[in-house]
Amino acid sequence: MSKPQHAMQELFSQEALARRVAELGAQISADYAGRDLVLMVVLGGAFIFAADLCRKITLECSLDFVRVASYGAGLESAGAIRLVQPPSHRIAGRDLLLVEDIVDTGLTMQWLLHYFRNQQTASVRFCTLIDKTERRQTDLVADYAGFSCKEGFLVGYGLDFSEQYRNLPAIYTLLDAADHAASPNP
Numbered sequence: 001m002s003k004p005q006h007a008m009q010e011l012f013s014q015e016a017l018a019r020r021v022a023e024l025g026a027q028i029s030a031d032y033a034g035r036d037l038v039l040m041v042v043l044g045g046a047f048i049f050a051a052d053l054c055r056k057i058t059l060e061c062s063l064d065f066v067r068v069a070s071y072g073a074g075l076e077s078a079g080a081i082r083l084v085q086p087p088s089h090r091i092a093g094r095d096l097l098l099v100e101d102i103v104d105t106g107l108t109m110q111w112l113l114h115y116f117r118n119q120q121t122a123s124v125r126f127c128t129l130i131d132k133t134e135r136r137q138t139d140l141v142a143d144y145a146g147f148s149c150k151e152g153f154l155v156g157y158g159l160d161f162s163e164q165y166r167n168l169p170a171i172y173t174l175l176d177a178a179d180h181a182a183s184p185n186p
Contacts, residue, residue, distance in 0.1 A: 005164075008172035008174050012171040017052075017146075018052070024053060027144065036094045036122070037094070038063075038094050038097070039057075040096050040099065042066055042101070044158075048101075049099065049129045066083065068112065070111075081111040091116070091119055092120040093121070096123065097127055098113070098116070104135050106136050107137055113140075126142060127145070127146075128144070129146040131145040131147070131148045131149070132150070132151070133148070147171075152174075153174040155171070156169070159171065
């Protein structure tokens with residue numbers, strides 16, 4: 001990869017990510033033993049985290065994907081959340097674990113939890129790699145959280161800045177994000 005265009009500082013190393021994802025996988029495996037688990041991956045940023053996480057879960061589970069839209073082109077949420085890509089598998093009667101890259105305001109996750117609880121699932125919980133509280137507007141508490149982070153614009157390991165840096169193997173704080181017009185980490 002060529003030199004990044006933005007100043008950044010490593011926050012969570014590749015090794016720290018691997019350790020924490022393994023711990024989450026073990027915990028989820030124990031908690032869902034004997035149950036019909038569906039990992040519902042929220043696209044686009046959670047795909048890298050979800051790929052590593054599902055390989056650390058030691059029980060049979062299904063994977064499915066959803067995509068929601070909540071941000072316009074500006075710095076703030078557009079307010080209305082909509083389902084852009086619905087799940088493709090049957091979820092009624094199954095245990096659903098939403099897998100997200102980052103929970104920031106909590107509005108999208110709150111909407112997803114409400115949506116899936118109305119789909120006759122056996123249970124709905126969520127796992128996030130980053131539980132970021134700087135701009136939280138809900139009282140959500142993650143069922144599984146990789147790391148807590150109070151503030152900062154994060155990139156790498158699936159997190160992006162204007163669709164860039166998702167492929168970085170670690171997570172970085174983008175030091176000059178405020179100088180650029182782009183959506184914050186949702």
